[in-house]
Amino acid sequence: MSQLEDWLKINNPTLLKVRDLLAEKLSDNPVILVQQISTVEAWQGRLSTMQAEADSLLDLAELRELTNLDSDLKALEREVRLKANVVNERRIRDICLGLNRAISGRIILGMSLIKTYSTTTPQTGGRWQNI
DSSP states (O other): OOHHHHHHHHHHHHHHHHHHHHHSOOOSSHHHHHHHHHHHHHHHHHHHHHHHHHHHHHHHHHHHHHHHSOTTSOHHHHHHHHHHHTHHHHHHHHHHHHHHHHHHHHHHHHHHHHHHHHHHOGGGTTOOOOO
């Protein structure tokens, strides 16, 4: 089994869990929203580690493939073949990167909503005071 296959076997459940968390609609209840943001922040740490691991797997795959490429190839041909030979490692790294960016965006959005709720919720007469 390759390093990538081993990595996916271990980490695919986490990728799916994060994807599912990002698919959840953010609550308009401030208390639940804070919980949602806290949960996704916790997963961001794990995903950042996974992204670093995926970067390492990509680097190792590129090194492995570079040593296997014919030295008579032109530079552009080597680059194209290298990218083609490590497409799976790059795809996993890009998935981790995309999920990390999505989590960051969700945290920013959630914090903006919390700020909005803190000044405009009708339940508290324009002031949200109960976190």
